Amino acid sequence: MQKAYQELDEVVGHNDSVEEFHLLKLQLLDAVMEEKLRLHLALPLSVPHISSQSATRWLYHSKGSIVFLNANAIHRDPILWDSPLEYRPERTAQRWDCRTN
DSSP states (O other): OHHHHHHHHHHTOSSSOOOGGGGGGOHHHHHHHHHHHHHSOSOSBOOOEEOOSOOEETTEEOTTOEEOOBHHHHHTOTTTSSSTTSOOHHHHHHHTGGGGO
């Protein structure tokens, strides 16, 4: 939290309001929000999709089926995340570092 306050002071200033043009420079604050949303999703399941191609999964044929992705399970998968239940904004910043390049 102290690092986020320091970033806000450096980018925005102590008595100023955050404006839209500041957001690109507030990388740690962005990482804090991304990590918070990774751990505590507003919607744990995705918006329903209808599959457009046929695929067989567990003996079911899926063309035309309604499909939900369990984003909560994906964001807590130990194969994809090291210590997935741990809150570490730095890892989200590193993972999405390609957005700024």
